[in-house]
Amino acid sequence: MQTMNAGFKIGAFLAVLIAGSCSSEVSTLSSDGAENHPIIVEPSTNAIKLPFSAPDAGLMPEDSARFESFVDAYLNGGSGAISISAPSGPDSSEAIAYFGERLAEMGVSRSRILVGTHDVTNGDRQVELSFVGLSAHVDACGNWSQDLSETASNATAPNFGCSVQHNIAASVSDPRDLVEARTLDPQADQAQRSAFMGKYEGGKVFTADKRKGDLSNEQSGHSSDTGGGQ
Numbered sequence: 001m002q003t004m005n006a007g008f009k010i011g012a013f014l015a016v017l018i019a020g021s022c023s024s025e026v027s028t029l030s031s032d033g034a035e036n037h038p039i040i041v042e043p044s045t046n047a048i049k050l051p052f053s054a055p056d057a058g059l060m061p062e063d064s065a066r067f068e069s070f071v072d073a074y075l076n077g078g079s080g081a082i083s084i085s086a087p088s089g090p091d092s093s094e095a096i097a098y099f100g101e102r103l104a105e106m107g108v109s110r111s112r113i114l115v116g117t118h119d120v121t122n123g124d125r126q127v128e129l130s131f132v133g134l135s136a137h138v139d140a141c142g143n144w145s146q147d148l149s150e151t152a153s154n155a156t157a158p159n160f161g162c163s164v165q166h167n168i169a170a171s172v173s174d175p176r177d178l179v180e181a182r183t184l185d186p187q188a189d190q191a192q193r194s195a196f197m198g199k200y201e202g203g204k205v206f207t208a209d210k211r212k213g214d215l216s217n218e219q220s221g222h223s224s225d226t227g228g229g230q
Contacts (some may be wrong), residue, residue: 033161037138039168041175044135046073049126054091055098067129071106074131077174082131083114087124092117095127136175138165 030036048070050063059067074082082103086095096115103113118128143158172178 029156029158029160031156033164036156036158036160037141037162037165039136039138039165039178041134041136041178043079043132045130046070046078046133047128047130049124049128051125052086052095052098052127055094058098067102068106070129071103071108073133075107077133077176078131079134080132081112081114082108082129083116085116085118085128085130087120087127088117089120089125099127099129134175134179136169136172136178138162138169141166 048066050059050067052059058064071082084096084099084103086092086099096117100110100113100115104110141159141162146155146157148157169175176182
């Protein structure tokens with residue numbers, strides 16, 4: 001009997017150790033997926049190369065569209081200056097002047113436009129524009145180390161919330177919004193803001209008015225459902 005009691009005590013002691021080791025491992029995971037898979041915001045360089053021959057020729061339509069999209073990205077999420085680097089040569093000043101004027105026309109402050117030249121390599125005479133922005137990303141998902149069929153401990157799975165965090169990082173228009181709140185726009189409609197705040201504080205609904213067509217579709221849908229149930 002004493003031998004059995006000793007064996008039972010040893011077995012119970014080992015079970016406590018195993019349970020303790022499991023609980024310490026689980027405790028490292030939070031029930032909040034945002035804590036386990038944080039969104040990392042860090043600087044990233046954005047650059048584009050465009051062929052340019054002369055100011056009169058300008059850019060081809062597809063290159064002009066790429067240029068405008070690039071500048072929009074800078075205006076919406078760029079940090080600091082935007083640089084123009086033209087290939088060295090007699091036409092470099094014309095290329096710099098052309099792109100500098102187009103940047104200014106699109107709303108880039110001239111004080112934020114940096115210009116320079118670079119050596120031509122392998123015959124590449126394209127003009128390069130670049131700026132530093134912010135990118136948001138999350139470490140890769142796919143940690144299947146935990147047996148999800150074992151749910152007795154009701155522990156948080158390693159992948160919990162990971163895909164949601166990835167979607168947020170991919171869809172945010174300006175990663176700076178994840179770091180700090182934006183300042184209020186001085187050109188905002190103060191009257192409209194006051195009206196919405198008044199409705200919000202009063203507990204009123206302030207959704208946009210629905211079109212008559214949408215309302216009629218909803219009403220016909222309800223009547224159809226009711227008729228089908230009788």
